[in-house]
Amino acid sequence: MSKKLIIFSAHSGSGKSTLVQYLMQQNPNLAFSISCTSRQPRGTEKNGVEYYFLTPEEFRRRIDNDEFLEYEEVYTDKFYGTLKSEVERMSDAGKVVLFDVDVKGGVNIKKYYGERALSIFVMPPSIEELSRRLHGRGTDTEEVIQVRLDKAAYEMTFAPQFDKVVVNDDLDVAKAEVLKLVTDFLKD
Numbered sequence: 388m389s390k391k392l393i394i395f396s397a398h399s400g401s402g403k404s405t406l407v408q409y410l411m412q413q414n415p416n417l418a419f420s421i422s423c424t425s426r427q428p429r430g431t432e433k434n435g436v437e438y439y440f441l442t443p444e445e446f447r448r449r450i451d452n453d454e455f456l457e458y459e460e461v462y463t464d465k466f467y468g469t470l471k472s473e474v475e476r477m478s479d480a481g482k483v484v485l486f487d488v489d490v491k492g493g494v495n496i497k498k499y500y501g502e503r504a505l506s507i508f509v510m511p512p513s514i515e516e517l518s519r520r521l522h523g524r525g526t527d528t529e530e531v532i533q534v535r536l537d538k539a540a541y542e543m544t545f546a547p548q549f550d551k552v553v554v555n556d557d558l559d560v561a562k563a564e565v566l567k568l569v570t571d572f573l574k575d
């Protein structure tokens with residue numbers, strides 16, 4: 388049976404997590420793919436909920452063991468990756484797996500699953516607004532925010548490789564748009 392998968396990618400701060408959480412509330416058949424990362428937990432994040440937090444050494448050991456479906460060094464020394472076992476576990480449980488990954492990861496997962504996957508790129512209305520949201524979220528240092536903003540223009544060049552692009556300007560409009568895209572994709 389060919390189970391479907393949903394991929395969300397965006398610049399950090401675009402509102403991807405907000406949209407993903409909304410979708411998860413709307414459709415209990417969606418299961419969030421918990422990635423591994425070697426960055427520190429931020430805010431109220433807990434191991435095994437938002438991420439599996441690994442040391443860089445543990446992350447490298449799992450790379451060497453070929454345990455990842457895909458992984459990226461998204462920022463210097465900050466690895467993020469999706470475990471094959473995580474996707475299999477949820478897929479076997481009959482769930483539609485939902486990925487929240489960086490733009491390269493999104494393109495790679497889409498290539499791997501082809502028509503089984505719907506890939507959505509979440510775009511902020513502008514870089515200025517992206518900056519406002521990253522500052523407003525209040526979870527990152529100024530230095531981390533600058534690194535994330537510097538990367539945004541580069542990340543934007545990946546947008547045409549996604550099935551759909553959703554501009555997250557008015558949050559309610561974006562929520563309705565992603566819900567419709569996902570519902571239509573899962574219909575048949």
Ligand code: ADP
Pocket residue numbers: 397398399400401402403404405406520521523524555556557558559561
């Ligand atoms: P990401 O997961 O893409 O890094 P978040 O979902 O954490 O982004 O959103 C970044 C910040 O922007 C959060 O504080 C969130 O509440 C806020 N936000 C998300 N969508 C909107 C929107 N459409 N308008 C204004 N603020 C938003």
Ligand code: 5GP
Pocket residue numbers: 396397398399422423426457458459461467468469487488489490491492493
């Ligand atoms: P954050 O530190 O804000 O949680 O995430 C930074 C970036 O890493 C985001 O773009 C997020 O989507 C991405 N990311 C999270 N998990 C993975 C993953 O498993 N693989 C890849 N390639 N990127 C990921």
